[in-house]
Amino acid sequence: MSGPRRPLVAGNWKMNKTGVEAREYVARLRALLGDGELSCDVAVCPPATALEATARAASGSAVRVLAQAVHEAEKGAHTGEVSAGMIVGAGADGTLVGHSERRAAGETDDQVAARVRAALDAGLQVVVCVGESLEQREAGETERWLTGQVGAALAQVRADEVGVLSIAYEPIWAIGTGRTATPEIAQEACAHVRSVAAATLDPAALRVLYGGSVTPDNAAGLMAQPDIDGALVGGASLDAEAFAAIARAA
Numbered sequence: 100m101s102g103p104r105r106p107l108v109a110g111n112w113k114m115n116k117t118g119v120e121a122r123e124y125v126a127r128l129r130a131l132l133g134d135g136e137l138s139c140d141v142a143v144c145p146p147a148t149a150l151e152a153t154a155r156a157a158s159g160s161a162v163r164v165l166a167q168a169v170h171e172a173e174k175g176a177h178t179g180e181v182s183a184g185m186i187v188g189a190g191a192d193g194t195l196v197g198h199s200e201r202r203a204a205g206e207t208d209d210q211v212a213a214r215v216r217a218a219l220d221a222g223l224q225v226v227v228c229v230g231e232s233l234e235q236r237e238a239g240e241t242e243r244w245l246t247g248q249v250g251a252a253l254a255q256v257r258a259d260e261v262g263v264l265s266i267a268y269e270p271i272w273a274i275g276t277g278r279t280a281t282p283e284i285a286q287e288a289c290a291h292v293r294s295v296a297a298a299t300l301d302p303a304a305l306r307v308l309y310g311g312s313v314t315p316d317n318a319a320g321l322m323a324q325p326d327i328d329g330a331l332v333g334g335a336s337l338d339a340e341a342f343a344a345i346a347r348a349a
């Protein structure tokens with residue numbers, strides 16, 4: 100099934116890098132990736148304070164810039180939050196929604212659905228994240244959990260939006276732990292995510308990424324799986340060399 104889908108490799112910097120550090124990083128990444136035709140899409144996800152500097156530094160290159168989170172409201176009394184319009188105004192191309200670290204801090208399935216909708220309405224690309232905990236996996240509840248999360252995340256998505264929305268399968272037990280899912284486990288879960296999403300989106304066109312302790316060493320094996328169309332990279336994306344190596348593995 101990997102034929103028509105161009106892979107996406109996205110680096111989630113989390114709460115790391117100032118605007119100055121982001122500019123240096125993007126300059127280095129651009130040099131590493133070169134001007135030649137890449138075989139995948141590449142994006143970085145800086146913190147909100149560095150979005151504009153990152154977008155400026157990436158301007159005119161193949162590097163896309165995504166926010167890490169978005170609020171569903173257009174504006175108002177939401178201290179600390181950022182709207183889709185603000186992300187557009189910063190010059191970014193899209194946003195993550197529903198990262199497990201946000202869900203752990205209280206983001207609900209309903210908010211994820213509303214935030215996906217708000218981002219798409221603003222013309223942003225979306226990478227929506229799903230994934231089970233270790234307890235859920237050990238209890239045999241992974242598929243049921245992913246079915247619920249994917250269904251909720253896509254509740255307000257239209258079929259014609261398949262080109263601007265990707266789903267990242269990120270098992271919580273693999274995030275930041277060094278305990279990467281095996282290619283087989285990741286493939287099985289990504290195939291399930293795709294099959295559930297097929298109720299809304301053309302499964303042959305939908306990009307499903309894997310995330311969770313992706314490194315230059317394990318990236319190629321993961322992305323060689325038929326249902327894995329790229330990677331959402333946390334820790335290893337903080338270093339431009341390591342991140343470029345992962346992009347080259349796609």
Ligand code: PGA
Pocket residue numbers: 111269273274275276277310311312313331332333334335
């Ligand atoms: P990690 O993070 O690569 O550091 O495990 C992945 C993520 O949270 O997106």
